[in-house]
Amino acid sequence: MANTYTAIATVTVGSGGASTIEFTSIPATYTDLNVLASTRSTGDQASVNYCQLRLELNGNTSNYSDRLLYGIGGLGAGSLSYTNAYVTWAGASTDSTATASTFSNVSIYIPNYASSNNKSISSDGVTESNATNSILTLDAGLWANTSAITSLKFTLEIGNFAQYSTATLYGIKKN
């Protein structure tokens, strides 16, 4: 892999679980950020086997908006939009009712994270389960804030991150 793609930090959840995963003091020395995450929730989202993976930037809880496309094995496809939300979609996570030891796979991309413009966030994720209701999500998000991004905080719609959930933050330089 090109040396312009650098793993900044990796975290793996231990046996006690964790309610949030945070990357702090992110250096401004890269052009873009990419997070690859594999997660599972300890919670049970009613009637499905997945839940929302959420992202909060710089500890800020305002001015997020999203356009989400999704496909669910047994339930069809659709879209959702959110405005004035307090977090952005970062994909989906398996929940505690998904097949044992299955996790989601999510890629979150944030271009020009240190710029003085509003920030765009895109994510591409899928959950895994030996059942009909796994979900695939494609999300385009906007954080209407001109501050450089220095921290990322991931949370789940329900429950805590289960043991072995993991996330790696990559920094990408244009040259």
Add this chain to the structure above:
Amino acid sequence: MPTKLIVDCSTGVTTEVELTAEEVAQREADAVAFAEIKAAEEAAAQAKADAKASAQAKLAALGLTPDEIAALN
């Protein structure tokens, strides 16, 4: 008490910290707020679908064929 994992990217050090009571309360409030947003968005989408179905039914009652109604979309 739930914990949070914090990775300091300047040092690479990961620490596990218990949530404060305020953070737990905020988390619960956030969950309620998101559920409200989600419900409102879904209700709006359902209302739009219902209105479309109602309009199509009225057009059919006026004698338009399904093809003619589809041509209006």
